[in-house]
Amino acid sequence: MKTETLRARLLEVQLDLVNHRERSVIVLLTGHAVTHKGRLVNELNHWLENRHTEVHALGPSSEERERPYWWRFWRRIPDRGRIGIFIHGWYGDALFARAERRLSPGAFRDRLAEIRAFEAELAAEGVVLLKLWMDIGRHEQRRHLEALQQDPVRAWQLSDTDWQRHLQHAAIGALGSEMREATAADHAPWRRLDFRDRPAQLRRVGALLHETLVAPPAPPRAMPEAVPDEALAAPSIRHADPRVPAPMKKASYAARLVDAQGRLAINAREVARRRIPVVLAFEGLDAAGKGGGIHRVTEALDARQYRVHRIAAPSDEELALPWAWRFWRRLPADGRIAIFDRSWYGRVLVERVEGLAPEAAWRRAFAEIREFERQLLAHGAVLGKLFLAISQEEQLRRFEARAATPHKRHKLTDEDWRNRERWGDYATAIDEMFARTQAPGAEWALIACDDKRQARLAVLEEVNRRLELRLASPP
Structure with a gap:
C-alpha cells in the first residue's frame, strides 16, 4: 500500500474511533536503544489527528512515587475514542530494572504477572492494546550510535544511558524475549519490528495500527481467580445480629x-x-x-x-x-x-x-x-x-x-x-x-x-x- 493511501486510511479509521467512542487504543513501543522510537512516535502523531492522541514518555514524578506503582499508568489511560502512545511504559520499567539488577528474577516475574492482570482488565473494559518490540542487532546498534555521535546536529540525542543499553544488548534481548512470552495474549499481542530505515519503519507501524483499529476486539483472557485463605474466616451478614440488648447511655x-x-x-x-x-x-x-x-x-x-x-x-x-x-x-x-x-x-x-x-x-x-x-x-x-x-x-x-x-x-x-x-x-x-x-x-x-x-x-x-x-x- 502506498504511503499516502495508508495515511489516509489510518486517519479515516481513527476518526471512526473518535465518532463512535466505543473503545480506546494504547500503542506501546519498547525494546532496544536507538531504534527510532521517539522519532517514529513524533511522525506517527503527525499522520494522525493529534487532538485525539496523547503521548507518554516520562519517568515517575515525586507525586507518582507517593502512590502505588500502577497509579501513574491508570491516570494516563486514554478516554474512549482516543489513542494513547506509551514509549516503554510499564514494560520499560520492568525490563531495564531487571537488566540493571534492581529487580530480582522473582520480582521480575511478579511484575510480569501484574502486567498480565493490568492488561486483561483494560481489555475487558474496552481498551485495545498494540505492543511493539523494536529490535536491532548489536553491531548495527553500535554503528548507529557511532554515526549519531559524529553528527554535530544530532549528537545531543545520545546519552550515557544509550551506551549502557548497548553494553546490555544481550541481556535486554533475552529479558525482552522472556517478557514477551509471559505477557503475550490475543487481547494484548506483541509485534516484533526489525530495525530499518525510518520511512519503512513508519509505514510498518502505521499498517499495524490500522490493522488494530479495523479488527474486532479480542476477548480478554480472564484473570485467574484468587482463592481466599482457608484459615481466614470471613464475616457473614446472614449470621450477624446487629441488635443490642440495651442502647448505650x-x-x-x-x-x-x-x-x-x-x-x-x-x-x-x-x-x-x-x-x-x-x-x-x-x-x-x-x-x-x-x-x-x-x-x-x-x-x-x-x-x-x-x-x-x-x-x-x-x-x-x-x-x-x-x-x-x-x-x-x-x-x-x-x-x-x-x-x-x-x-x-x-x-x-x-x-x-x-x-x-x-x-x-x-x-x-x-x-x-x-x-x-x-x-x-x-x-x-x-x-x-x-x-x-x-x-x-x-x-x-x-x-x-x-x-x-x-x-x-x-x-x-x-x-x-x-x-x-x-x-x-x-x-x-x-x-x-x-x-x-x-x-x-x-x-x-x-x-x-x-x-x-x-x-x-x-x-x-x-x-x-x-x-x-x-x-x-x-x-
Missing part, C-alpha cells in the same frame, strides 16, 4: 468518644509523620449510619490530611474510562488518608443486584478487587474495610423517622425502599463479597449498627486498631 458514650477520637488524632499524626497512606472503605446497608461513622472519624483528623470521596453513579467522564479508573485516581499520597463513602465494592453489590453491570463484569470484579487491594498493601498502605449492618426492623424505624422529619426527608429516596424489598438478594451478594475478598491485611470489619452510639465507637475502634497495628510494625 449518652454520658458513657460521650466519655468514650473523647477517648477514641483522641487516640485517632495521635495515630493520624504518627501516620503522617511516617508517610503511611491510609485507605478506608465504608460500605453498608441503607440507613446503617455510614455518614455518622465517617463524621466521627473526620472530627478527629486534621482537614489537610484527609479527603472523603462519596461514590455515586459514575459521571460521563468516568463512563469514558475503565471502571477502576475512578478509584485509582482518588488514592491518597503517602501520609494522607482517603475515606470512601461507598467504594469499588459497588460493582459486586448494587451493580450486581440491580443489574447495572453484566454478570461477566461483576464476577470478574472479585479478582480485580483483590489485585487492586494487594497493590495498595504492597505499597505500604493501611487498608480498612468496614461494613455497617442493621436489622430490618431498625432500618424500617429509621426510614419512617426520616420521612417524618422535614430536614431529613432528602436522605430517603425511592431507591432506598426498592433496595429494602431486595434484602435477601443483597444479603447473598454481601456474603459472597465477604468470602471472595477477605485477605490478610484486607479483612472485613462487620459493625453492628442498631445502636448508633455503639456503632460509632466500634467504627473508631476499628480504625484505631488498624492504624495501631501498622504503627507497631518497624518503620
